Structure formats: C-alpha cells, structure tokens
Amino acid sequence: MSAYEAHFRVWRGDQDGGGLKDFHVEVNDGEVVLDIVHRLQATQAPDLAVRWNCKAGKCGSCSAEVNGRPRLLCMTRMSVFERSETITITPLRAFPVVRDLVTDVSFNYTKAREVPSFVPPEGLGPGEYRMWQEDVGRSQEFRKCIECFLCQDTCHVVRDFEENKESFAGPRFLMRVAELDMHPLDAAAETGLDRKSTAQEEHGLGYCNITKCCTEVCPEQIKITDNALIPLKERAADRKYDPLVWLGNKIRRRGQ
Numbered sequence: 001m002s003a004y005e006a007h008f009r010v011w012r013g014d015q016d017g018g019g020l021k022d023f024h025v026e027v028n029d030g031e032v033v034l035d036i037v038h039r040l041q042a043t044q045a046p047d048l049a050v051r052w053n054c055k056a057g058k059c060g061s062c063s064a065e066v067n068g069r070p071r072l073l074c075m076t077r078m079s080v081f082e083r084s085e086t087i088t089i090t091p092l093r094a095f096p097v098v099r100d101l102v103t104d105v106s107f108n109y110t111k112a113r114e115v116p117s118f119v120p121p122e123g124l125g126p127g128e129y130r131m132w133q134e135d136v137g138r139s140q141e142f143r144k145c146i147e148c149f150l151c152q153d154t155c156h157v158v159r160d161f162e163e164n165k166e167s168f169a170g171p172r173f174l175m176r177v178a179e180l181d182m183h184p185l186d187a188a189a190e191t192g193l194d195r196k197s198t199a200q201e202e203h204g205l206g207y208c209n210i211t212k213c214c215t216e217v218c219p220e221q222i223k224i225t226d227n228a229l230i231p232l233k234e235r236a237a238d239r240k241y242d243p244l245v246w247l248g249n250k251i252r253r254r255g256q
C-alpha cells in the first residue's frame with residue numbers, strides 16, 4: 001500500500017475560543033493518528049499543541065477525540081478510516097481547553113484526592129501482607145488503568161452537565177472505590193469508613209445509570225461498568241437494606 005494524502009480537521013484555539021482548521025497531510029502504511037499530528041507539526045503547524053509521552057498506549061496522556069469519539073491518538077490506527085474520510089481531531093470535551101488538543105484534566109486529580117486511600121491492616125508491617133489470588137483476582141483488572149481519563153470524558157453525567165462535576169467522581173474513581181472495597185486487606189471499615197456508603201453519598205454513584213459508555217472507550221478493555229460499578233451499586237444497596245444495618249442506625253439515632 002502506498003502513501004496517500006488525507007483530509008484532517010483539527011481544533012485550534014484556547015480558552016477564549018477557536019475552531020476547526022483544515023489540513024491535507026500525508027499518511028503512510030502502519031501510521032497512527034499521533035504520527036499525523038506530528039507530521040502536521042513538522043510541516044504545517046509547528047505551534048500545534050498536543051500532549052503525549054510514550055506512543056505505546058501506556059502513559060494515558062494523548063487522549064483526545066477523533067471524529068467525536070474519545071480515543072488515544074497513539075493507539076488509533078489510520079487504517080480504521082476510509083482514505084476518503086475527513087478525520088476530525090478535537091480536544092476532550094468534558095475538560096477545559098488549555099490550547100489546541102491539550103486540556104486541563106485537573107478535575108480528575110481533585111477527584112482522586114477525594115477517595116480515601118488504602119487503610120493498612122493493624123499489626124501487619126510492609127512485607128507481611130498475604131493475600132490469596134482468588135481474593136484479589138476480581139479487582140486486579142482495575143489496576144490496569146493508565147489514567148487516560150477517556151472514561152471520564154465520555155460519561156454523560158459530566159460531559160453534558162458541568163454542574164454535576166462537584167458531586168460525581170466519574171467512572172475511573174468510582175472504580176477505585178470499588179477496588180478498595182474489594183481489597184481483602186483494606187481495614188477502612190475498622191476505622192468507621194464505609195466505602196459503600198461514601199460511594200453513594202460522597203462520590204455520586206447514584207448518578208451512574210449503567211449505560212456502559214465508559215467501558216466502551218477504555219483502551220485497557222477494563223469492564224468498568226460490569227465488574228466495578230454494578231457490583232458496587234449492588235453492595236451499596238445490600239448494605240442500605242440490610243436489616244441489621246437498619247436496626248443499628250435506628251438504635252444509634254435514638255441514643256443521640
């Protein structure tokens with residue numbers, strides 16, 4: 001297969017506004033969209049801003065939208081598009097633009113800080129933790145996350161409703177709560193921290209209506225909805241309607 005020229009529309013601008021600019025760029029066999037962005041910088045738009053690091057689908061920094069779909073630019077092969085197709089590259093829509101294809105993803109770091117970290121079991125020092133594979137198997141999948149935030153960008157709860165950002169952690173961080181809640185050695189409960197209740201009350205689990213859009217865009221193929229969010233919802237509901245928990249809350253309230 002030979003080189004050909006493709007039509008690209010690339011968003012250029014900053015927080016004050018911008019628009020799509022047309023470019024015709026050479027495409028070669030085996031190239032990915034990030035190669036085209038680099039060629040564009042080298043030949044026609046030297047000041048085009050794009051964030052990337054590994055070009056191997058592992059650092060999670062080259063996230064953008066290609067033809068409206070959240071994707072990693074370095075893992076999107078040009079061969080998935082027709083040669084005659086116009087390819088539109090825009091910044092992540094759910095986050096504020098810094099410049100061109102670079103967005104300010106600090107919303108995600110704020111949400112990460114809001115999830116209480118792993119609580120080590122009392123009496124065990126580093127190196128003394130022992131877990132059975134069958135106990136960690138369910139949550140191990142979530143550790144593959146590269147923090148590309150494509151799931152955060154695609155989730156309609158924040159993508160379409162800016163006002164939800166304050167009370168909704170988004171799929172990536174609800175998955176983190178689920179991971180810690182499944183962790184066989186997490187001692188949060190012993191300190192009075194109920195991760196299931198906080199998922200519901202502080203991280204906005206109830207906003208999720210299990211559309212699975214987050215799962216569809218995850219480049220690590222993590223089954224965010226089926227394996228993290230739905231089980232977390234089920235456990236949160238079980239806890240809420242557990243008669244012993246209900247009785248305990250009632251007694252506590254009376255004693256206050």
Ligand code: SF4
Nearest residue numbers: 155208210211212214
């Ligand atoms: S499944 Fe939930 S978290 Fe994922 S995109 Fe849908 S609403 Fe958002």
Ligand code: SF4
Nearest residue numbers: 145146148149151218
């Ligand atoms: S869960 Fe998947 S889509 Fe979301 S941040 Fe992690 S790797 Fe990216």
Ligand code: FES
Nearest residue numbers: 054055060062074
């Ligand atoms: S450049 Fe690292 S994931 Fe794309």
